[in-house]
Amino acid sequence: xxxxxxxxxxxxxxxxxxxxxxxxxxxxxxxxxxxxxxxxxxxxxxxxxxxxxxxxxxxxxxxxxxxxxxxxxxxxxxxxxxxxxxxxxxxxxxxxxxxxxxxxxxxxxxxxxxxxxxxxxxxxxxxxxxxxxxxxxxxxxxxxxxxxxxxxxxxxxxxxxxxxxxxxxxxxxxxxxxxxxxxxxxxxxxxxxxxxxxxxxxxxxxxxxxxxxxxxxxxxxxxxxxxxxxxxxxxxxxxxxxxxxxxxxxxxxxxxxxxxxxxxxxxxxxxxxxxxxxxxxxxxxxxxxxxxxxxxxxxxxxxxx
Numbered sequence: 001x002x003x004x005x006x007x008x009x010x011x012x013x014x015x016x017x018x019x020x021x022x023x024x025x026x027x028x029x030x031x032x033x034x035x036x037x038x039x040x041x042x043x044x045x046x047x048x049x050x051x052x053x054x055x056x057x058x059x060x061x062x063x064x065x066x067x068x069x070x071x072x073x074x075x076x077x078x079x080x081x082x083x084x085x086x087x088x089x090x091x092x093x094x095x096x097x098x099x100x101x102x103x104x105x106x107x108x109x110x111x112x113x114x115x116x117x118x119x120x121x122x123x124x125x126x127x128x129x130x131x132x133x134x135x136x137x138x139x140x141x142x143x144x145x146x147x148x149x150x151x152x153x154x155x156x157x158x159x160x161x162x163x164x165x166x167x168x169x170x171x172x173x174x175x176x177x178x179x180x181x182x183x184x185x186x187x188x189x190x191x192x193x194x195x196x197x198x199x200x201x202x203x204x205x206x207x208x209x210x211x212x213x214x215x216x217x218x219x220x221x222x223x224x225x226x227x228x229x230x231x232x233x234x235x236x237x238x239x240x241x242x243x244x245x246x247x248x249x250x251x252x253x254x255x256x257x258x259x260x261x262x263x264x265x266x267x268x269x270x271x272x273x274x275x276x277x278x279x280x281x282x283x284x285x286x287x288x289x290x291x292x293x294x295x296x297x298x299x300x301x302x303x304x305x
Contacts, residue, residue: 006303037067046072
């Protein structure tokens with residue numbers, strides 16, 4: 001039975017159990033290729049206090065493909081926050097102009113605060129280094145399409161595991177399914193202690209490495225992340241770790257043919273463009289899947305799905 005989603009917020013994957021995640025993914029499959037005007041006359045408030053390409057544009061594309069409209073801003077400097085307006089007041093104002101809100105903000109917990117300020121459904125488009133649940137849903141959708149399942153997989157997370165909100169959200173969701181986890185990171189960029197404690201309480205085990213070369217050859221998923229300069233309080237620390245990992249065609253030769261390479265993008269030096277033609281590459285498909293996933297969410301939360 002499909003779980004009711006109408007009127008709900010989408011703030012964290014922790015708010016959804018395994019059955020609800022599976023229901024969401026099933027609905028995404030139904031929305032593949034669908035562009036019915038389900039949201040005709042509805043308006044999405046798009047509030048991006050941080051830069052974005054994929055998340056913002058895929059939300060706008062999703063809304064317009066379903067017949068809706070969007071309004072908002074892409075730079076906090078053009079909003080009244082520059083005049084000292086609080087996030088709470090911004091949300092209270094914007095709720096009068098739209099039917100649903102997506103927000104990206106540098107402060108952890110900002111999306112939850114926005115949801116408390118309004119009765120409109122609020123979608124978290126990324127709050128600092130905390131959560132990015134719609135990215136997680138499209139990651140799960142991509143993994144399921146590539147591997148045919150979300151369970152009994154060998155999955156490696158490589159790069160910035162400390163500040164990487166995409167990693168945090170995805171690991172939490174994949175913990176709902178039996179999988180083997182491998183964490184590859186520089187010594188200073190491991191998962192936060194509170195996150196590790198949470199995993200331990202759930203009985204989730206993982207194997208830690210510092211080098212990609214130590215990963216098992218029969219790996220199913222390699223999820224690579226960018227070392228995020230904008231998250232580092234100390235620029236010297238960033239310079240020390242910025243080039244820790246550089247995935248190339250040669251470095252993935254040792255893995256089996258079933259390997260899928262994912263990356264939330266944007267990439268810098270950690271992902272060689274020559275890998276774009278590798279049969280296991282799925283990061284552009286991953287980005288494009290954002291449209292169908294966000295169409296599904298917008299329709300369901302607005303009660304039109």
